[in-house]
Amino acid sequence: MFTDADAAALYDLLNPWDPEQWPGDGFYDRLVAAAPSVLDVGCGTGSMLCRAREAGHRGRLAGIDPNRAALARARRRPDIEWAEGTAADVGRYAEFDLVTMASHAFQCLVTDDEVRASLAAIRTALRPGGRFAFETRHPQARAWEEWHPSQASDVTDASGRTLRVQHATESVVGDVVTVAETTTEPDGTVLRVERTRLRFLDVPALDAFLTETGFEIEARYGDWEGGPVTGTSREIITVARRT
Structure with missing residues (x-):
C-alpha cells in the first residue's frame, strides 16, 4: 500500500x-x-x-x-x-x-x-x-539529461519502511519534457509511478x-x-x- x-x-x-x-x-x-x-x-x-x-x-x-x-x-x-x-x-x-x-x-x-x-x-x-x-x-543546462534511474534516492519513512525514488525522462517534445517519478521498495517492487510534464x-x-x-x-x-x-x-x- x-x-x-x-x-x-x-x-x-x-x-x-x-x-x-x-x-x-x-x-x-x-x-x-x-x-x-x-x-x-x-x-x-x-x-x-x-x-x-x-x-x-x-x-x-x-x-x-x-x-x-x-x-x-x-x-x-x-x-x-x-x-x-x-x-x-x-x-x-x-x-x-x-x-x-x-x-x-x-x-x-x-x-x-x-x-x-x-x-x-x-x-x-x-x-x-x-x-x-x-x-x-x-533550458541551456538540459537538466532532463540528468534524470536517470541511476540517480535514485533511498529514504526511510516514518514507519521505518525503506523506499527508493528515481526519475527518468520519457520524452522531450519542443520545450516540454515528460518525466516519470517511480517509487519502489528496495527489491524493485513498484509502489507508484507519477508522470509530470514540465516546460522549459x-x-x-x-x-x-x-x-x-x-x-x-x-x-x-x-x-x-x-x-x-x-x-x-x-x-x-x-x-x-x-x-
Whole structure:
C-alpha cells in the first residue's frame, strides 16, 4: 500500500525546507520575511509558509495547491490560509504584496494558455506594485539529461519502511519534457509511478509572457547567490513587479 498521503509525507522527507542548507530556500525565506502579505502558488505541503510563521511572520500568509494530500499536511498549521486550486484560480484573492512559485512550480504551466491565464490571475492577486517571485530551470543546462534511474534516492519513512525514488525522462517534445517519478521498495517492487510534464522556457519567451500580462522585470538572476544569467546558468530566477 502506498497512498497519496504517503507520497506527500515522502516528499517532505526528500525535500525538507532548509534555508541554511539550500540557497534557494534562503532566497525565498528572505523575500517572504520582508513582505507584509504572501501568497504561495503551488505551496505543496506548505513548508515555506510554515517556516515563515514559525520564524515570527505576523502578516497574512496563504497557500494554494491542487494536491489534496499535500494540503492535508499543510493544514496542520491552522494560522495560515490554505486552498485547493491552481495558479489560474488565484485571481479570487486580492492585494498581496508578494506571490511566489518556488521549487520550479512555474514549469508545470505547460501550454501558452496556461501560462497566460496563470500570470493574469497572479497579477490580479497582487496589489499595485506587488512582486511575483519564481524560478525555472534554464533550458541551456538540459537538466532532463540528468534524470536517470541511476540517480535514485533511498529514504526511510516514518514507519521505518525503506523506499527508493528515481526519475527518468520519457520524452522531450519542443520545450516540454515528460518525466516519470517511480517509487519502489528496495527489491524493485513498484509502489507508484507519477508522470509530470514540465516546460522549459528561455529568457526571451518568458519575458514576452510577463510583459504581455502586465509585469516588468525587477530582478533577474542565474544562480541563488545573485549572479547574472550567463551562458552557463542553470536557473532563471525572476522577480517581476505588477505594473
